[in-house]
Amino acid sequence: MLWSLVKILLFVAVVVGLTVGAGYVMETGPSVVVSVGSVELNLGPLQAVLLALAALVAIWLVFKIVSLLVAFLRFLLGDETALSRYFDRNRERRGYKALTESLMALAAGEGRQAMNQAAKAEKYLGNPTITNVITAQAAESMGDRKKAEESYKKLLKDDRARFVGIRGIMKQKLSEGDTDTALLLAEKAFALKPKHEEVQDTLLKLQAEHHDWTGARKTLGTKLRTGTLPRDVHRRRDAVLALSEAKDVLDAGKSIDAREAAIEANKLSPDLVPASIMAARGYIEKGKPRYAARVLKKTWDVTPHPELAMAFAEIEPNEDPKARLKRFGDLTKINPDHPETRMLLAELNIAAEDFPEARRALGDLPNSDPTARSLSIMAAIERGEGADDAVVRGWLTRAVTAPRGPQWVCDNCQKTEPTWQPVCSHCGGFDTLAWKELPKSELSLPTGSEMLPLIVGEKAKAPEPEMEPEAETKTEAETDVPEPHEPAPVDAVQPQATAEAAEVVEAQAEEIRK
Numbered sequence: 001m002l003w004s005l006v007k008i009l010l011f012v013a014v015v016v017g018l019t020v021g022a023g024y025v026m027e028t029g030p031s032v033v034v035s036v037g038s039v040e041l042n043l044g045p046l047q048a049v050l051l052a053l054a055a056l057v058a059i060w061l062v063f064k065i066v067s068l069l070v071a072f073l074r075f076l077l078g079d080e081t082a083l084s085r086y087f088d089r090n091r092e093r094r095g096y097k098a099l100t101e102s103l104m105a106l107a108a109g110e111g112r113q114a115m116n117q118a119a120k121a122e123k124y125l126g127n128p129t130i131t132n133v134i135t136a137q138a139a140e141s142m143g144d145r146k147k148a149e150e151s152y153k154k155l156l157k158d159d160r161a162r163f164v165g166i167r168g169i170m171k172q173k174l175s176e177g178d179t180d181t182a183l184l185l186a187e188k189a190f191a192l193k194p195k196h197e198e199v200q201d202t203l204l205k206l207q208a209e210h211h212d213w214t215g216a217r218k219t220l221g222t223k224l225r226t227g228t229l230p231r232d233v234h235r236r237r238d239a240v241l242a243l244s245e246a247k248d249v250l251d252a253g254k255s256i257d258a259r260e261a262a263i264e265a266n267k268l269s270p271d272l273v274p275a276s277i278m279a280a281r282g283y284i285e286k287g288k289p290r291y292a293a294r295v296l297k298k299t300w301d302v303t304p305h306p307e308l309a310m311a312f313a314e315i316e317p318n319e320d321p322k323a324r325l326k327r328f329g330d331l332t333k334i335n336p337d338h339p340e341t342r343m344l345l346a347e348l349n350i351a352a353e354d355f356p357e358a359r360r361a362l363g364d365l366p367n368s369d370p371t372a373r374s375l376s377i378m379a380a381i382e383r384g385e386g387a388d389d390a391v392v393r394g395w396l397t398r399a400v401t402a403p404r405g406p407q408w409v410c411d412n413c414q415k416t417e418p419t420w421q422p423v424c425s426h427c428g429g430f431d432t433l434a435w436k437e438l439p440k441s442e443l444s445l446p447t448g449s450e451m452l453p454l455i456v457g458e459k460a461k462a463p464e465p466e467m468e469p470e471a472e473t474k475t476e477a478e479t480d481v482p483e484p485h486e487p488a489p490v491d492a493v494q495p496q497a498t499a500e501a502a503e504v505v506e507a508q509a510e511e512i513r514k
Contacts, residue, residue: 014059018052095124102134111142128154129161136168145172163192167199179206190219197228208423208430213245239269240431244422246278266295271302273435274420277311289315293330300331304340305435321351339369339405346377355384370398371405408433 102117115138122131136151149172155165170185186203193199200223207216220238223229229237246261262278269275276299283292296312299305312331319327325348332345342361349358358381366378379395408417411434413427424432 010059010063014056091124095121098124099130099134102131102138106134106138106141109141111138111144114138114141129158133161133164145175148172163189163196166192167196170202174202179209182206183210190222194222195226195228197223197226200226200228205428205430208241208244209428211244211248213241213248217241217245236269236272237431239265239272239275240422242268243272243275243278270295270298273299273303273305273308277307280311281314284315297331297334301334303435304335304338304344306340306344309344321348321353324348325352339365339371339374343374343377346381350377350380350384353384355381358384366395366398370402372399372402373405375399375402403437406435406437409436409438410434414438 098117098121102114102121105111105114105117115135118131118134118138122128125131132151132154136148136155139145139148139151149169152165152168152172155161155168166185166189170182170189173179173182173185183203183206186199186206189196189199190203200219204216204219204223207213207219217238220229220234220241224231224234242261242265246265260282262275262282265272265275266279276295280292280295283289283295292315293312296308300308309328309331312328313324316324316327328344328348332341332348335341342363342365345361346358349355349361358377362374362377362381365374375395376399379392379399382395383392408420409415410417410424410427410429411432412429413424415424415426416438417425417433420433423430
């Protein structure tokens, strides 16, 4: 403390001396006369400045010598670390200077320079933790994965830096595609810092990819507790995980557990279409058709979807077309202006052989929002009303090149999936599939052969092999309630469709493809 005060007083004295000297030079003119006893020196301005600089250097040397003498005297008086502290201060100054330069080089993208300065800082400071972090990041910026991994492994020996080392190696394994090792490392990093948002997201993504739905739900709960996930998003994603868990349980043959898990998923997120369908089928198996209908109608109110109509048909699989049309009135009165509702109602009327009503239900949809499905339904209506083959082929021609309508599309990569999945098979995104239409530039067009059964009916095709009882029930449901991109087959409403008609449509479809 006293030594610092002496330094400050000396600095003030030097400033005062320089100020007085400058004033003296301004008063006496360009020459300076210095008298020391009987010796008198007449100096010019440049010589005076050089003499002043020499005096400053001499004073600095005196300070250094005095500091060294003080440290030596303390050592003689019993302070064994006095001399080492004196020299360590110089080493620290050099070390921190090298550390600063390494950080600046790293920020500037100069990886090699950052590594060299980090090694120099390590030499002076003897603190491998910070220098290993800088070295690892510099090696990553240069693409030297081996050097980066070696530096991260050194950090594992220090409790303070173990998380940084594990996270760094985890990212290395992810970039290499080794997701199994990355999952283990993510779990260790999560155990060290459960509030780290990046580790939470990485662990959740890896657990979903490995179908560890139970672990993923625990991670999701931690995200909610730590405030890194809104409550409404948590409910939605927890429902997705519960549904995925139900699917895995169903694949394992535990139908009761799958049913309960699906019902839980539907309660968490009633607007999740796959959860509603699985929950409804669970209620059907339990003999509760009213609960199944309630679940499906609630989801239809938010997101009309063709698979919901299929599940609604499974409630009464053996009813005739007119009875089905009447029962579906409870569903079609919800969102009556939605395109999906209008196409469903048109298909039901086609199955009931009420073609004028089917045309009224479809309305101007084939012109205002043409899709392969709506145009194919229109072709079926024309054939049912006895229109010429040329008219039917005209609608089919438009259907071949029309958009397919809503599909399961990934919000991240814009790729389509045939069925809903919790994780996108293309980009690995979790809960990114949405039921929507593709952008105009990415529309995929169906081929003509895919739409042939929609026009000529099942009777014009080759007979199918005998199916299991469950498959027969599903086929009957599909006959009355169409697949997501197929209207109801017209064989129920146009029995006279023949193989000759099939050949005409096949030839037209082949001509369109060419």
